[in-house]
Amino acid sequence: xxxxxxxxxxxxxxxxxxxxxxxxxxxxxxxxxxxxxxxxxxxxxxxxxxxxxxxxxxxxxxxxxxxxxxxxxxxxxxxxxxxxxxxxxxxxxxxxxxxxxxxxxxxxxxxxxxxxxxx
Numbered sequence: 001x002x003x004x005x006x007x008x009x010x011x012x013x014x015x016x017x018x019x020x021x022x023x024x025x026x027x028x029x030x031x032x033x034x035x036x037x038x039x040x041x042x043x044x045x046x047x048x049x050x051x052x053x054x055x056x057x058x059x060x061x062x063x064x065x066x067x068x069x070x071x072x073x074x075x076x077x078x079x080x081x082x083x084x085x086x087x088x089x090x091x092x093x094x095x096x097x098x099x100x101x102x103x104x105x106x107x108x109x110x111x112x113x114x115x116x117x118x119x
Contacts, residue, residue, distance in 0.1 A: 026045070029045045029048075073089075073091060090105055
């Protein structure tokens with residue numbers, strides 16, 4: 001793997017022993033042993049290293065917009081689970097420019113309440 005980078009001048013000023021250790025560590029993720037990390041292999045390494053969480057914590061990735069919006073209006077029940085009650089749904093809709101009537105909200109609530117839970 002190191003030899004394929006040398007023509008490009010990469011690692012020219014680096015300690016060869018350190019570079020070999022680094023390449024050996026990454027080569028464990030080269031599951032098809034073709035000498036490079038393919039995209040699928042890279043994704044497995046990224047997940048193993050906590051890539052999304054670490055990048056998000058460092059401000060390099062935006063949060064999940066839907067989850068962030070949900071958390072903005074959610075309440076916490078005693079077990080620590082987040083949920084939206086009727087008033088939270090009303091507030092969310094109003095803050096996004098809608099003017100829901102009580103009748104409309106009751107219809108939405110009835111429909112949502114009959115859906116199977118994903119948790």
